[in-house]
Amino acid sequence: MRFIDEFRDSDLVLNIAEGIRKRSARNIVLMEVCGGHTMAVHKFGLHDFLPETVRLISGPGCPVCVSGTGFIDQAVRLAGIPGTVITTYGDLIRVPGSDSSLEQESAKGADVRIVYSVMDALEIARQNPDNMIVFLGIGFETTAPATAAGILKAKEEGISNFKVLCSHKLMPPVMTALIDDGVKIDGYIAPGHVSAITGSEMYRPIVEKYRLGVVISGFEPVDILQSVYMLVSAFEDYEPKLQIQYTRVVKPEGNKVAQELMHAVFEPGDDWWRGLGMIPASGMKIRPEFAAFDAEKYFHLGVPENHEPAGCICGEILKGLKIPKDCPLFATACTPAKPIGACMVSAEGSCAAFYKYRKTENDG
Amino acid sequence: MMAKTIRLHHGSGGLLMQELIRDLFLRYFDNPGLRSLTDSAILPLNSAQIAFTTDSFVVDPLFFPGGDIGKLAVCGTVNDLAVSGAVPLFLSAAFIIEEGLSMDDLETIVKSMAKEASKAGVSIVTGDTKVVPKGKGDKLFINTAGIGKIEKKYAGISHGLKTKPGDLVLINGTIGDHGMTVMNARGNFHFSSSLESDCGSLNKFIQKILHNSEGVRFMRDATRGGLAAVLCEFAEKSGYGIEIDERTVPVKEEVNGMCELLGFDPLHVANEGKVVMVVEKKYVEEVLCIMKRQNQGKKSAVIGRIVEDHKKKVKLRTVSGGSRWIDLPAGEQLPRIC
Numbered sequence: 256m257r258f259i260d261e262f263r264d265s266d267l268v269l270n271i272a273e274g275i276r277k278r279s280a281r282n283i284v285l286m287e288v289c290g291g292h293t294m295a296v297h298k299f300g301l302h303d304f305l306p307e308t309v310r311l312i313s314g315p316g317c318p319v320c321v322s323g324t325g326f327i328d329q330a331v332r333l334a335g336i337p338g339t340v341i342t343t344y345g346d347l348i349r350v351p352g353s354d355s356s357l358e359q360e361s362a363k364g365a366d367v368r369i370v371y372s373v374m375d376a377l378e379i380a381r382q383n384p385d386n387m388i389v390f391l392g393i394g395f396e397t398t399a400p401a402t403a404a405g406i407l408k409a410k411e412e413g414i415s416n417f418k419v420l421c422s423h424k425l426m427p428p429v430m431t432a433l434i435d436d437g438v439k440i441d442g443y444i445a446p447g448h449v450s451a452i453t454g455s456e457m458y459r460p461i462v463e464k465y466r467l468g469v470v471i472s473g474f475e476p477v478d479i480l481q482s483v484y485m486l487v488s489a490f491e492d493y494e495p496k497l498q499i500q501y502t503r504v505v506k507p508e509g510n511k512v513a514q515e516l517m518h519a520v521f522e523p524g525d526d527w528w529r530g531l532g533m534i535p536a537s538g539m540k541i542r543p544e545f546a547a548f549d550a551e552k553y554f555h556l557g558v559p560e561n562h563e564p565a566g567c568i569c570g571e572i573l574k575g576l577k578i579p580k581d582c583p584l585f586a587t588a589c590t591p592a593k594p595i596g597a598c599m600v601s602a603e604g605s606c607a608a609f610y611k612y613r614k615t616e617n618d619g
Numbered sequence: 620m621m622a623k624t625i626r627l628h629h630g631s632g633g634l635l636m637q638e639l640i641r642d643l644f645l646r647y648f649d650n651p652g653l654r655s656l657t658d659s660a661i662l663p664l665n666s667a668q669i670a671f672t673t674d675s676f677v678v679d680p681l682f683f684p685g686g687d688i689g690k691l692a693v694c695g696t697v698n699d700l701a702v703s704g705a706v707p708l709f710l711s712a713a714f715i716i717e718e719g720l721s722m723d724d725l726e727t728i729v730k731s732m733a734k735e736a737s738k739a740g741v742s743i744v745t746g747d748t749k750v751v752p753k754g755k756g757d758k759l760f761i762n763t764a765g766i767g768k769i770e771k772k773y774a775g776i777s778h779g780l781k782t783k784p785g786d787l788v789l790i791n792g793t794i795g796d797h798g799m800t801v802m803n804a805r806g807n808f809h810f811s812s813s814l815e816s817d818c819g820s821l822n823k824f825i826q827k828i829l830h831n832s833e834g835v836r837f838m839r840d841a842t843r844g845g846l847a848a849v850l851c852e853f854a855e856k857s858g859y860g861i862e863i864d865e866r867t868v869p870v871k872e873e874v875n876g877m878c879e880l881l882g883f884d885p886l887h888v889a890n891e892g893k894v895v896m897v898v899e900k901k902y903v904e905e906v907l908c909i910m911k912r913q914n915q916g917k918k919s920a921v922i923g924r925i926v927e928d929h930k931k932k933v934k935l936r937t938v939s940g941g942s943r944w945i946d947l948p949a950g951e952q953l954p955r956i957c
Binding site: 256259260263264265268269294297298299301302303304316358359361362363371375472476477590592610611 | 625626627628633634635638643807808871875876879882884893937938939940941943944946
């Protein structure tokens with residue numbers, strides 16, 4: 256497949272791996288922030304290519320994983336209101352809230368539908384004027400512009416039976432919060448698709464204030480290994496840099512149209528991250544002028560109550576302080592079929608990726 | 620511990636379904652015929668042996684490129700018999716019809732069943748019809764059961780007991796065609812595609828191999844749960860490890876592309892005309908040749924081997940040269956958010 260196969264080529268992969276091996280002298284810890292990167296690292300077995308000096312740890316970039324229990328509880332509550340249709344991206348439906356998940360509510364008779372775009376949810380709203388359609392807005396700067404476009408469209412067409420339960424989150428605040436929290440890393444493999452929207456400059460403070468290398472990476476094996484090479488090189492030269500590896504998609508200025516949509520509809524607000532807690536100005540809240548489409552306001556949901564499941568160490572895993580097999584629940588009480596922590600729920604979560612691709616008798 | 624309610628994922632051919640079978644059905648129905656959990660039960664009947672199987676079909680939409688629920692209902696049961704080494708003979712067909720289904724649609728489906736049955740050389744000899752009120756079913760469900768006769772020398776194939784490390788793993792063509800065709804036919808993605816389901820009866824294809832070579836030690840059709848489910852189940856059952864080379868697994872570009880977009884793994888996507896065979900090494904060329912000479916096996920390939928290492932685990936050598944483990948899917952694959 257064009258634009259895919261070239262970036263999976265085993266000779267090229269071996270070449271870059273050899274380059275990393277030659278260049279890397281000091282131990283370096285890199286965090287891949289994005290769930291898509293975590294998934295690719297495991298899917299293609301990229302750990303096999305890295306020398307002992309290079310350690311990759313997984314960060315908080317799986318939007319499904321970091322959605323708080325309070326958010327799921329609110330969605331579950333809405334699902335229980337007769338006449339309400341919950342529309343959501345697929346992998347959110349298995350995320351456990353305090354007592355239930357959307358999948359369980361669906362089994363009990365709630366109307367929960369998987370959609371592939373906010374526009375599908377709008378179409379359901381158009382066709383079912385007697386029902387209240389709630390779209391669960393999750394994701395980072397990647398999916399937020401689409402939700403914003405959905406809200407603007409609903410306003411333009413006067414679709415009043417469409418609401419968004421919004422849990423969109425911003426990437427840079429959590430990346431700095433992690434370092435402030437004491438997470439020891441030497442560089443970030445920064446998210447490719449988030450950066451396609453935002454551009455690269457938002458990471459500049461991380462490089463300048465914290466002296467960490469940041470490379471915006473694509474999602475194929477060649478992309479990720481090349482990003483590792485770039486980070487290792489800058490690290491060996493003691494010159495942390497902000498670089499774009501994913502140049503075929505990411506431009507320094509980003510996607511201005513998408514940025515404008517996002518800013519028109521959302522404003523920053525404090526937000527809860529599962530496992531990490533409250534992070535100032537890390538969430539996207541629906542602006543007051545669009546309150547008519549804000550499910551939280553419309554249904555008077557109040558402030559969500561968040562708490563972590565007992566024994567679950569998702570927080571430390573999301574911070575890169577521990578790995579899944581450090582968790583007593585991992586692969587015993589908590590499995591992809593019966594997830595307890597959010598990292599096990601989404602295919603992009605660290606625990607799910609670890610369970611799916613690395614599980615052997617030895618790995619536990 | 621079992622779940623309190625049945626969820627959709629209990630039917631997806633993955634871990635949850637295995638639990639349901641083990642912890643509920645097997646717990647109450649346990650007997651020697653059922654216990655081996657093979658595609659067909661192999662039952663002694665005087666001096667002969669018969670293979671007996673059943674399957675229900677609930678596909679949405681009823682019609683999709685390359686087939687329909689009727690064709691699927693015939694070839695699904697025929698294939699379960701065929702991979703057990705049996706010659707399928709008789710089928711039953713039971714229809715659960717939702718009030719309001721168009722008679723034209725039903726006739727098209729029944730015609731398609733007749734055509735596929737005649738192609739496979741089986742007769743539909745008994746049946747049942749129930750109609751449920753509108754809203755109490757999804758247009759049409761079909762159950763078929765099938766009986767086949769099985770020569771003694773093939774009776775062990777579904778157990779794969781003779782498999783040894785060094786044997787090779789073969790498949791008769793591209794994976795994931797059926798699953799992605801049906802998913803696309805639901806109209807959610809608006810992908811324009813010439814992709815067709817591979818649904819078809821494999822009994823004649825398989826018989827030709829069995830009659831012309833002694834090399835086949837195990838067979839199973841890769842349906843729900845995809846190639847991955849067959850491999851994982853066989854590794855678990857045989858106690859050996861399996862190594863698969865991703866570069867040799869045939870996948871159509873369109874299937875790969877759709878999977879990339881949705882975050883699916885083609886190894887977990889359903890097929891309806893694919894058989895996975897474990898073949899003794901010295902017979903591989905012979906078997907591959909017989910497979911490739913037939914229409915349903917033109918893209919046949921050796922995709923891996925049985926190994927002594929990593930017992931009960933399936934290891935995939937990835938296209939990029941790394942390696943990873945393949946696991947049974949927990950349930951239906953869900954499209955990823957980003």
